Amino acid sequence: MVTEYHIPVLLNTAVSFLINPVIRDHVIVDGTLGGGSYTRLICESISDKSKIIAIDKDENAIAHTTNNLGEYRDKILFAKGNFADVKRIVSDVGYASITGIVLDLGLSSYQLNEEDGFSFMKNTPLDMRADKSAALDARTILNEYRESELTEIFEEYGEVSRASRLSKAVADARRKQSIETTEDFIKIIKREYGFKATMPVKFLSKLFQALRIAVNDELNDLKTVLSGTMEILIEGGRIVVVSYHSLEDRIVKNFFREHSEKTVQGGKALKILTKKVIVPEYSEVRMNSRSRSAKLRAAEAVVV
Ligand SMILES: C[S@@+](CC[C@H](N)C(=O)[O-])C[C@H]1O[C@@H](n2cnc3c(N)ncnc32)[C@H](O)[C@@H]1O
Structure with a gap:
């Protein structure tokens, strides 16, 4: 039986928040490449001159998508690494700034079902590393x-x-x-x-x-990527985060609040685009139970 690598959650909503239509050519980071559905839709939604820096710490995700997204090879720069190192990764591939970043946190279905330690439904060694070199x-x-x-x-x-x-x-x-x-x-x-x-x-x-x-030190990585992103996100650039755990959502909510245009005086700030957190429709939850705990927040960089 062929099973899907990962069924994406809130795919269209995440990508439409991510891409600011006012910007013509984008440099977008997909920090959680996974099965590549977000990256694919981003590729289809941006100009030919735009680039996507697609990061995942799991080499299986990189191998799977390098193969499956071959038709977009001119637009995608793949990077095996931790999104917490976003500033270095972006600079390593030759860019000084980005027009957006999306993080769809947690694990892919492939990791849950096939990699050791993640699932309590299977008897496997207690590994749980998304990055097998950690x-x-x-x-x-x-x-x-x-x-x-x-x-x-x-x-x-x-x-x-x-x-x-x-x-x-x-x-x-x-x-x-x-x-x-x-x-x-x-x-x-x-x-x-x-x-x-x-x-x-x-x-x-x-x-x-x-x-x-x-x-996987997930909460610290999330804090680090958010503050690193603030340094390289251009005015009008967008941050979109889909989280699956209340502590992750709290980190994002607080970060957006602390950097909101209402809080910061002088300098770069965030305009919060999701006044209320966005959750999947009932129809999505019915089709994909993993989406039931998803929460999406988005913000745009502004100069105040
Ligand atoms: C929920 S999946 C993403 C699914 C993806 N949006 C798609 O469309 O298929 C999360 C992915 O993020 C990766 N990941 C989690 N934490 C990471 C981190 N700190 N740095 C890089 N990748 C990470 C995981 O290895 C996994 O492949």
Whole structure:
């Protein structure tokens, strides 16, 4: 069976916010290339002289899209890297400024289904690195982090209350045998909370997401890319972020607010284009359940 690499979320909305029609030739960063649907639609929506700098930290995404977006090879500059390094990446490919950036955060369906550690539905090694050359994986966190650090991860990123009991269970278990696979971790959770045959899906999702956020340092990367972008975004340039976690959305919302034209006096500021956060229509959620937690915010650089 051929499965799709990734079904894009809020695709048309994100791209229409991203492209300021007043600007003729664009240099746009797609910081989360994934399966390439955003980049494809951006290519179709901009002038022939425009460029897209398409970044992903996962080499599978780069390999998949280099192949699939071949018809647009004149417009796309592919870069395997972290969007947190946006300033360096943009400069490395020969540009000093950009006219827009889009970030569709989190993971692609391919990563969730095929790469190790992300899904609790499959027994795989506890990896969870989007960038396979990164040093830290989920196995290291579960086996080596102090109980208090684990509690912080589960409570802060997973929004799980009183998580110290789980951290203690993890610490007890690893004293006997190291925790190597998703199943090892699930067994500890089930034992500690007395879950029987049925999977506590919501709870497992929260814990797996929390670990993934910690492994990939997702929240810090988001803060870094937003402030780096402010330095290279031209007047009229746009920032669009689609997030899937309340902490990510809060970072974007606060960043936009702090840099809003109403707050900043003199210099570059942001005009918020989404007065209210945008969420997918019911029809999209019905077709693609992954879109249910999506939140889109957009802003435009202005000089005040
Ligand atoms: C939800 S998918 C993007 C899907 C994409 N919009 C599409 O149309 O197919 C998120 C992608 O962002 C990548 N990613 C996540 N954090 C990243 C980071 N800090 N730097 C670069 N890529 C990142 C992931 O590896 C994944 O491929």
